[in-house]
Amino acid sequence: ERTNIIELLKQLVTNFKMLYPDFQFIVDDDVKEDLFVNMYRNHLEQVFVNILDNAVKYSMDRKEVHVSISSSGEQVDIAIQDYGSGISEEDLSKIFNRFYRVDKARSREKGGTGLGLPIVKELIESYGGQVHVNSQLDYGTIFRIQLPVIEPESLPET
């Protein structure tokens, strides 16, 4: 199954803008043409919804989320950056573990199970992609997703 990743991301950002009108979502797309990945649309949607949901949930005063899209031709690179609570180096190594939540009490107030990121990692890696995270406590976090791009003609669109 092939999914237009650019179109999907823009649609999700539109939805998030409606849901969180006090947030600024800034999309910065170097890529002008459409890009397709070999991934079920609803799987890719789960990935980006989880990361965008975290960006909103763990932001504080600076309600700003940057989404940038770039492509090397063979690969598409999506970065989602927030200016929220950030994650310490010690916690960073654990956030992809099932049910892990930083600072249990504070995270509990926010709601959630701690399954978002393990699902993100599982899904992306099962399609031959990679997920990386950089974060600085009290400054913010950036998630990067890389996925192989496919030729638009090679698979039927859904």
Ligand code: ATP
């Ligand atoms: P769920 O996604 O299941 O609703 P969750 O958001 O707590 O719950 P994950 O998405 O797996 O679970 O994230 C794990 C933990 O990593 C979070 O509880 C939070 O402490 C931390 N975290 C994730 N994303 C961010 C972010 N953008 N900024 C700061 N902390 C984050």
Ligand code: MG
């Ligand atoms: Mg989450």
